[in-house]
Structure formats: structure tokens, C-alpha cells
Amino acid sequence: MISRYAIFLHRDPLARSSDERSTLAKINDARGVMRYPGGKGQAGVYQLIINMMPPHEVYIETHLGGGNILERKKPAASSIGIDADEAVCAIWRARAMTSTTIIHGDAAAFLRGYRFTGRELIYSDPPYVMSTRKSGPRYRHEYSDAQHRDLVSLLLTVRTRVMLSGYRCPLYDELLAGWRRVDFPVMTRGHSWAIESLWLNFEPGARLHDFRYLGADFRERERLKRKRLRWRARLESLPESERLMLLDELVRIARNDDEDHIARCGDGARAPAPLAVSGDVAGERYPIAASDDEDVGIAVSAEGGRS
Numbered sequence: 001m002i003s004r005y006a007i008f009l010h011r012d013p014l015a016r017s018s019d020e021r022s023t024l025a026k027i028n029d030a031r032g033v034m035r036y037p038g039g040k041g042q043a044g045v046y047q048l049i050i051n052m053m054p055p056h057e058v059y060i061e062t063h064l065g066g067g068n069i070l071e072r073k074k075p076a077a078s079s080i081g082i083d084a085d086e087a088v089c090a091i092w093r094a095r096a097m098t099s100t101t102i103i104h105g106d107a108a109a110f111l112r113g114y115r116f117t118g119r120e121l122i123y124s125d126p127p128y129v130m131s132t133r134k135s136g137p138r139y140r141h142e143y144s145d146a147q148h149r150d151l152v153s154l155l156l157t158v159r160t161r162v163m164l165s166g167y168r169c170p171l172y173d174e175l176l177a178g179w180r181r182v183d184f185p186v187m188t189r190g191h192s193w194a195i196e197s198l199w200l201n202f203e204p205g206a207r208l209h210d211f212r213y214l215g216a217d218f219r220e221r222e223r224l225k226r227k228r229l230r231w232r233a234r235l236e237s238l239p240e241s242e243r244l245m246l247l248d249e250l251v252r253i254a255r256n257d258d259e260d261h262i263a264r265c266g267d268g269a270r271a272p273a274p275l276a277v278s279g280d281v282a283g284e285r286y287p288i289a290a291s292d293d294e295d296v297g298i299a300v301s302a303e304g305g306r307s
């Protein structure tokens with residue numbers, strides 16, 4: 001399914017072009033950590049995004065950049081990262097992540113040629129629409145409004161689950177009026193607060209691909225982590241037969257939940273019908289994060305209707 005696209009192998013860093021070396025220097029700090037404009041590595045941000053991800057077998061990240069979601073989420077059976085910048089792809093190829101294919105090319109072209117089964121999850125984080133920015137161009141491969149319209153129009157047609165990040169704007173409001181939208185605060189490169197949005201073509205549920213970040217904020221995640229460790233200690237203290245008995249009961253509960261889910265949604269590959277949800281929130285509700293271990297106080301509204 002990806003043979004039409006260039007998949008580059010490792011090569012000597014000295015063979016890179018001067019443009020590639022310049023880009024590598026800009027997006028890597030002294031420790032080799034990627035610092036990419038619009039990245040989702042901020043405390044409280046990547047957790048929220050991963051907490052929305054349903055189970056999937058194939059993960060597709062269409063505008064890889066710093067790859068903060070790809071590197072933090074639980075790996076899928078197969079992952080595909082796409083970026084138009086060869087220097088960015090070079091960094092990810094060097095990491096040689098298991099079961100991950102890095103593709104240098106156009107995201108929309110790849111998606112048009114991919115044969116979806118419904119078992120994929122697409123996370124798309126393109127360059128912000130230019131009219132929503134306080135600064136000018138920041139990427140070697142920017143996106144015009146026409147490219148945004150083309151990408152979003154394509155995402156509206158794929159028969160699998162999709163998550164799209166960006167700033168709210170008239171173009172996205174027009175195209176994504178029927179999708180669920182969650183708004184949350186982010187700290188910009190200029191050290192000011194802004195409201196970013198996450199659009200989904202499905203209704204998030206209890207079934208997650210990765211439960212490690214479960215919880216609305218740092219304190220709740222810590223509480224759940226302690227609870228998980230307590231339950232693990234209790235289970236490990238039981239005789240094996242009792243542990244298996246409890247496991248069997250949990251499987252029965254999960255099976256009943258699955259049957260209820262299929263009865264409600266059907267067993268087709270297409271995601272349940274999306275909701276139009278407003279996530280408008282007040283910026284003053286968010287405390288400033290003091291460190292990477294604290295969140296930005298994400299609040300999510302689930303009111304129906306358009307805003």
C-alpha cells in the first residue's frame with residue numbers, strides 16, 4: 001500500500017545537504033531532543049490527545065515534525081510517520097523505531113493512495129492555518145489555505161477514525177462543523193497562552209489504545225497510578241488460581257461491554273457518527289504549569305450544538 005512513496009534508508013549524516021544540516025540544528029537542542037514549532041510535547045497536551053485515541057492496529061501521523069505523540073503513545077502493530085521535510089525524516093530514520101515506517105512525501109497524496117480497513121487511526125497535525133498565527137512562516141514546507149482545504153476535505157472522506165489538531169478558524173469551522181471539537185490551552189513560543197483545538201470524527205469512549213495517561217490532570221493521573229499499583233500488589237499476592245479466576249471475570253465483563261457496544265454501533269469498520277461539540281472555555285481557569293510534571297489545567301466542554 002505504500003510502495004508508491006519514497007521510503008528512505010539510513011545514510012551517512014555527512015552526506016546530508018546543507019539545508020538538512022541547518023534544519024537539524026534548528027530543531028535539535030544540545031541533548032538531541034527535538035524542539036519543533038507547534039509540537040505537542042507540552043505537559044497536559046500530549047496526555048489529552050493520547051487519552052482520546054481509540055484502539056487501533058495501524059497508526060498514521062500525517063505531519064510528523066517533532067513526533068511528540070508518536071514517541072509517547074503505546075506503539076500500534078504498525079505505525080507510519082509522514083513529513084514533507086527530508087531533514088525531519090532523517091532524524092526519525094536514525095531512531096529506527098520498531099514497526100515504524102517513515103515516509104518523506106506529501107500527506108494528502110499518501111492518504112489518497114492508502115487502502116483503509118477501518119482499523120487505522122489518523123492523527124493529523126499540519127502547520128497552523130496562517131491567519132491564526134501571530135508570527136509568520138516557520139517551516140520549510142508551509143501549508144496554504146488551499147492545501148488545508150484539500151487535506152481536511154480528504155480526511156472527511158476516509159473510512160476510519162481521524163484526529164486533527166489546529167487553531168480554530170473560519171476555514172476549519174466551515175469544513176468540520178459536524179465533528180466533535182475539544183479546546184485546550186497551550187503555551188506558545190512567545191510565552192503567552194492560546195487555545196488550541198482537537199477535532200475528532202468519532203465519540204471518545206472508555207476503550208483506549210493507551211491507558212497510561214488516564215486522568216483529566218496531573219493529580220488525577222497520579223491518583224490512578226497509585227490505585228493501579230495497589231491493585232497490582234494485591235493481585236500478585238493472591239494464589240495463581242485466584243488471579244486467573246478474577247481475570248476470567250474481567251474478561252466476561254469486557255465481553256459483555258463489547259456486545260453492548262456492537263449492539264449500539266454495529267460491527268462495521270466506520271466510526272460511530274460524530275457529534276458537533278463546542279469546547280469553548282475561559283482562559284483564566286488554567287493555572288500555569290510550574291514544571292513538566294504539572295498540567296495546564298485542561299478543561300473540556302461537552303455541550304452539544306455549534307458555536
